[in-house]
Amino acid sequence: MEKQKQKKKRDRTRHSFLEHQIPDAPTLEEFECLLEESPTNYPKGKSVENIESELHSAAIDTEVYEKEAAERAANEKKYSQQGEMTKEILLLAEESQDEVDTVQPCLTSDTTSNEQINQVEVELQVSTIQLIDVSSATSEETSQTVQKPENLIKVKTQCLNKLFKEKEILEIKKNSANMFKDAKPFTEQQLASLYHNQELMLVDAFVTEFTDTQLRCAPLRQQHRLHELLMNYLRVRNHLITNSYELERLKKSCRETQKQIWCLEKTSETEAGECQDGNPVTATHEYSVAHFNQQALVALNRTLSAIKDTLHDSQALYCYEAESLRLQIEHYVQRVTRSFNEFANLSQTAPANLLPEQSPSQTAPQLVELRMCVTVLFNFQRRILKDGKFVTDTREWLSKLVAVLLRVATWQDHLFLLNHILRCPGGVMNWAKSFVQVPVPLKVSGLSSSPFNDPYLDHMIATFAVILLPIKDRDKFLEQVKYKTKR
Secondary structure, rough: HHHHHHHHHHHHHHHHHHHHHOOOOOHHHHHHHHHHOOHEEEEEEOOOOHHHHHHHHHHHHHHHHHHHHHHHHHHHHHHHHHHHHHHHHHHHHHHHHHHHHHHHHHHHHHHHHHHHHHHHHHHHHHHHHHHHHHHOHHHHHHHHHHHHHHHHHHHHHHHHHHHHHHHHHHHHHHHHHHEEEEEOOOOHHHHHHOOOHHHHEEEEEEEHHHHHHHOHHHHHHHHHHHHHHHHHHHEEEEEEEHHHHHHHHHHHHHHHHEEEEEEEEEEEEEEEEEEEOOEEEEEEEEEEEEEEOOHHHHHHHHHHHHHHHHHHHHHHHHHHHHHHHHHHHHHHHHHHOOOOOHHHHHOOOOOOOOOOOHHHHHOOHHHHHHHHHHHHHHHOOOOOOOOOOHHHHHHHHHHHHHHHHHHHHHHHHHHHHHHHHHHOOOOOHHHHHHHHOOOOOOOOOOOOOOOOOOOHHHHHHHHHHHHHHOOHHHHHHHHHHHHHHHH
């Protein structure tokens, strides 16, 4: 429908343009002005009287015809060149229009180019008609038609340049589309040549070794000194909580028994008599009588004795043991954090570090002990514990040990902490999110030739990989949690 509308509009424009541009046929008076002779000077058959005037007019006609022939030849040559250029423009326009139908560029540019091509066609037809009728035009009209092709050539040259530019743009778009179609992802070898992460290659082996060691060495950890202290502390705390509940129960029973020792009973006495005036009088007096309950007294004595024994013997003992064990654990943690010279010289504001990898033979025993203490405390975080005091204390001690470990950590220590956190029950990020620290590189320039050859970048990518990949054997670490939850 749009093409038909454009075609009708093109025909109307061409028709109106032709009506304005086609000149009228020359009249006899115009020939008189051109030849500067009267029509009566031409010979009229047998009635010609003056032969000289006839020869003179014939010579004048010959000169005029020669001039017109020369001008016509020049105009034909110009219009032939113009027609060839117009044909080239039309061919280019058709090619660009076909490309537009397939690639679909901007609609406004297509409309403009079609209108320019239509205008060129109309001007070409008009110029051809003017070429046919040029013999009958005056000298002024001939000079004007000679100037018009020059302007037309400029316009056509501009149109040609514009079409060439549009064609180049379409070719560029085609090439880019083909380029995206033929694009292929890099192979593993190509990616490895661009960037190689040694730490990322060792992540799977590290996680496998971590899970095997943690699951296999559980009996060995139970013999650790910190584990024994924590178990004793947990046991005493449980006894203390149980004893506190029993003490509260005895206090409640004592309050109830105390109310039953004396029982109040209301009684009344009524007396009748006669007044001096002879009228009878009656008086009633009400009062309470307390009855002592001997059985309630025996129960109260027994309850008070139990409170006394529970408070002075059990409760005080459990409180003392719990506080003593808490201080022992506090001292043990403090000794571990101060046992190594590097630990003792650390500043409280020192950032998380990323030290070079060390072989197991070069690892200090104090660092091994630190990791073992962290592991023991993480195991207690995987249990379902109702003692809020014990949970708070263990997390506080764990935070102190982790703070030291992060400041002397290698990439294995960072992944060691991360794997422990990922294998804790839900809600771990509420209290352990500060344990995941990204080391910040020192501001030293010129150490690396490539921005990808950076251990800090390698460690961040390896950390993301551990977080995003499935957590291996997490259910085995949480078996105790599942068992207690089902029960």
